[in-house]
Amino acid sequence: MAHPAWLLNCPVSVSAQSDCVTLAHGEGGRLMRRLLDQIVHPSLGCTLPFADAAILQPAGNRLAFSTDSYVVSPIFFPGGDIGSLAVYGTCNDLAVSGAIPRWLSLSLILEEGLPIAVLEKVLHSIAQTTAECQVQIITGDTKVVPHGEADGIFLNTTGIGELMEPVPPGAESLQEGDVLITSGHIGRHGIAILAAREQLDFHPAPSSDGALLLPAISALRTGIGSEVRAMRDATRGGITAVLHEWAIASQKTLFVDESCIPIDAVTRSACELLGLEPLHLACEGTMLMAVSAQHAEEAVSILRKVEISRHAAIIGRVESRAVTPVIIRRTLGREQSLDEPSGSPLPRIC
Amino acid sequence: MCLGIPGEVTRWIDRDPLLARAEVRFGELSRVCHLACVPEAEIGDYVIVHAGIAISKVNPDEARRLFDELDQFALREELATEIPPAGDIHEIP
Amino acid sequence: MKYLDEYRDRDQAHQWITRIQRLASRRWVLMEVCGGQTHSLLKYGIESALKDDIELVHGPGCPVCVTPIGVLDQAQELARQPDITLCSFGDMLRVPGSTSSLLQTRAQGGTVKMVYSPLEAVSFAEQHPERQVVFFAVGFETTTPATALAVLQAHQLCLKNFSLLVHHVRVQPAMEAIMQLPEVRVQAFLAAGHVCTVMGYDTYASFVEKYQVPVVVTGFEPLDLLAGIHECIRQLESGNAQTSNQYPRSVRLEGNLSARQLIDQVYEVNDQEWRGLGEIPESGYRLRAKWEQFNAGKRFGMMPAKVQNDASLCQAGEVLSGQMRPTECPSFGKACTPETPMGAPMVSSEGACAAYYRYRLPIIT
Numbered sequence: 001m002a003h004p005a006w007l008l009n010c011p012v013s014v015s016a017q018s019d020c021v022t023l024a025h026g027e028g029g030r031l032m033r034r035l036l037d038q039i040v041h042p043s044l045g046c047t048l049p050f051a052d053a054a055i056l057q058p059a060g061n062r063l064a065f066s067t068d069s070y071v072v073s074p075i076f077f078p079g080g081d082i083g084s085l086a087v088y089g090t091c092n093d094l095a096v097s098g099a100i101p102r103w104l105s106l107s108l109i110l111e112e113g114l115p116i117a118v119l120e121k122v123l124h125s126i127a128q129t130t131a132e133c134q135v136q137i138i139t140g141d142t143k144v145v146p147h148g149e150a151d152g153i154f155l156n157t158t159g160i161g162e163l164m165e166p167v168p169p170g171a172e173s174l175q176e177g178d179v180l181i182t183s184g185h186i187g188r189h190g191i192a193i194l195a196a197r198e199q200l201d202f203h204p205a206p207s208s209d210g211a212l213l214l215p216a217i218s219a220l221r222t223g224i225g226s227e228v229r230a231m232r233d234a235t236r237g238g239i240t241a242v243l244h245e246w247a248i249a250s251q252k253t254l255f256v257d258e259s260c261i262p263i264d265a266v267t268r269s270a271c272e273l274l275g276l277e278p279l280h281l282a283c284e285g286t287m288l289m290a291v292s293a294q295h296a297e298e299a300v301s302i303l304r305k306v307e308i309s310r311h312a313a314i315i316g317r318v319e320s321r322a323v324t325p326v327i328i329r330r331t332l333g334r335e336q337s338l339d340e341p342s343g344s345p346l347p348r349i350c
Numbered sequence: 351m352c353l354g355i356p357g358e359v360t361r362w363i364d365r366d367p368l369l370a371r372a373e374v375r376f377g378e379l380s381r382v383c384h385l386a387c388v389p390e391a392e393i394g395d396y397v398i399v400h401a402g403i404a405i406s407k408v409n410p411d412e413a414r415r416l417f418d419e420l421d422q423f424a425l426r427e428e429l430a431t432e433i434p435p436a437g438d439i440h441e442i443p
Numbered sequence: 444m445k446y447l448d449e450y451r452d453r454d455q456a457h458q459w460i461t462r463i464q465r466l467a468s469r470r471w472v473l474m475e476v477c478g479g480q481t482h483s484l485l486k487y488g489i490e491s492a493l494k495d496d497i498e499l500v501h502g503p504g505c506p507v508c509v510t511p512i513g514v515l516d517q518a519q520e521l522a523r524q525p526d527i528t529l530c531s532f533g534d535m536l537r538v539p540g541s542t543s544s545l546l547q548t549r550a551q552g553g554t555v556k557m558v559y560s561p562l563e564a565v566s567f568a569e570q571h572p573e574r575q576v577v578f579f580a581v582g583f584e585t586t587t588p589a590t591a592l593a594v595l596q597a598h599q600l601c602l603k604n605f606s607l608l609v610h611h612v613r614v615q616p617a618m619e620a621i622m623q624l625p626e627v628r629v630q631a632f633l634a635a636g637h638v639c640t641v642m643g644y645d646t647y648a649s650f651v652e653k654y655q656v657p658v659v660v661t662g663f664e665p666l667d668l669l670a671g672i673h674e675c676i677r678q679l680e681s682g683n684a685q686t687s688n689q690y691p692r693s694v695r696l697e698g699n700l701s702a703r704q705l706i707d708q709v710y711e712v713n714d715q716e717w718r719g720l721g722e723i724p725e726s727g728y729r730l731r732a733k734w735e736q737f738n739a740g741k742r743f744g745m746m747p748a749k750v751q752n753d754a755s756l757c758q759a760g761e762v763l764s765g766q767m768r769p770t771e772c773p774s775f776g777k778a779c780t781p782e783t784p785m786g787a788p789m790v791s792s793e794g795a796c797a798a799y800y801r802y803r804l805p806i807i808t
Contacts, residue, residue, distance in 0.1 A: 198557055198558075198559065199563075200381070200559055201381060201382060202379050202380070202381055203373075203379070203380040203381065204378075206379075264378075265377050265378035265379075266377075266378045266379050268377060268378075268444075269376045269378050269379035269444065270379055272376065272377070272444060272447065273355050273376050273379070273381070273399075274533075274559070275534075330487055330488055331451050331453065331487065332451070332453050332456045332457075332487045332488055332489070332492075333457070333488075334487065334488025334492060335488075336491075337802070339781075339800065339801045339802075342781040342782050343546075346533035346534055346536055347533035347534070347557070347559055348353060348532070348534035348791070348793065349352070349353055349400070349506075349532045349533075349534060349586060350352050350353055350477075350478050350479050350504075350505055350506060350507065350534065350582070350583075350791070350793045352477065352479055352582070352583060352585035352586065352635065352636075352637035353479055353663075354636075354637045354640070354693075355447070356444070356445065356446035356447060358445070368592070368595055368596060368599055369599075377444040384560070384562055384589070384592060386588075386701065386705065387588055387592075387641075387699050387701045387702040387705065388699070388701070389701065396445065398640065398693050400585050400586065400589070401532070401560045401561065401582070401586055401589045402559055402560025402561070402562055402563065402589065403562070403588065403589045403592060405585060405588065405637060405641055405693075405699060405702060406640045406693045406695075406699055408446055408692050408693060409691065409692050409693075410692075412691035412692040413446060413692035415691060415692075416450070416666060416667070416670055416689075416692075417455070419670065420455060420458060420459065
């Protein structure tokens, strides 16, 4: 009597040499240790595994503390990837608060099936960006979730930075007459992501502005120090979202002149073609600043000497509270209220 | 409705009537667009693109007309001392 | 950008505004049919610059706004089928049907793909033979050639996995319907420049003859709009209604014959339901019998249900037909905002209500 064909290989599908992340990688055993020791730590350039808790010895300055999660799709896009974004994003949040970023934590949430090669590429990008930003990853965590419960890879970075005096007092301190400055071209990240995600096949492919804002901020601190009232990186919702936040915080009306707002030719063309409002699009290496009126010109000339902010421009001013929180002078010279963006920008046909 | 943006035809890719495609440049950005409705467009012509297809070729002479007209209006308004009175034929009952 | 920037010139715009103000002896009522024009008129502040001289009422020319709830529900139902990818224009994704929008359907697991062009949906179908790809074909005559081309290309490529959910609408029958309303106030029309680019404007001669209203073909940039408005006022002041073309760089009398032929080849005229306005005779297109195999409703045995119109608090019909200004609606800016739209004109940025909310309303916080 013939035996049924015996299954002679091990039924457990997990292989130590898997080229994809599997649930077993998240179970805390040997596979996890291998993933960390052979992939994660070396890719990040760490010689020792992360301790349960990192011990910090601040130099005596006050500290700034910030956290952000990154869920961008696609993971790689012209001008960056989720890894560079996760480092720049948290470092910029610290920098605009007046701090020099020092330490980061890194949490990885990996979707089962994520190719190890993709993970390595993201980790290398993180390593490169942390080196550029001169921050250290000092603690971290890795989890794997079942297929379909995440989109490839999610990241969280939490950052600690040392505050440098003078620390900008923030949007509550905006005064009538203060001048609004943008550090560069707006909307580049939003268009880059949209074009990559929706495969819009633009040439050249619009590229994200993801970058560290610290050099511009340091130059400004050295140059005009306490004349800077507030700084904010214009991420989701673009500069419109920042203007609205500041209008609420300061109880002032913010006025901007559309014709003064710097926008690069590629972003502009894409916005025309898709019917999008560039003022609502995300930036990842561009910030809005409010500076006292007397030092506004000086601020712009300082910023323009720094590579990251070479397109800095005065775009508006702070006014006393009118019926509308944000007013924009459109190209024909008419003044109108500028509404907050609602939802993510969608191309329109009409 | 109907967002349509003018761009310059820079390169033909396919001139098959149904699959006609060309590279069209909008400012600093290029994209392949369908040209089945403007098969006569040549390189250097501007076409108006809606939802990825060209719906017309821009007529450069007519494009200037609007600006010429403004000058003519200026002249006409200076010459004309009277504007015909409004009739009521287009008043809707 | 050539043919764009020069039509946004501030000084020239002011000259046109002055001329219009000088010419208008009374406050005329003009309707811009097209939602794209509504958007420009409000964004550039033309509507407010001329508010003492003309009253602009905003027509039903936003295809996103006039797509009936039953059809939106049908699109969502298709997107929920496991083997179907529903492809749609971006501005359609947020429009609410009877319970949710395509974006919400996607969040709940439906497969919805945003495309810039209908032809991308064809390419997607070609690359994914394992999926059924349905393109949600909405739009006026401007968009119809693109979706017709999609059908012909899919046919040429022998695609068995591509179909359309069609709700195309035609502008002129809607203008007729507006002129036949009992309390119509519209005294002249700015005709939609890109619809006329495809269809031409010779068919407006009989319309002008019948209703004695000027019909001026108008483009979308500020100077185009101002030239169109000026021509309307000129005709109204002289008491002589005509058709006139103020967008000749794109529009020819007979339109674009290649595009019209594409439409003819694939579609035939039918009576169509408009959200907010009801059924209008001969105001839409449906696939010709020859192309029925591309009809998604037939293919998947899913026809649109007749859904009662929007909540009675939404006055979309009055707004879309120019009988009420968005700001006159009791729900405007209160219960009804772009985040919580009660009707379609608040959803799409071309919808008259959303355009007013975004550009016109002082937002008091």
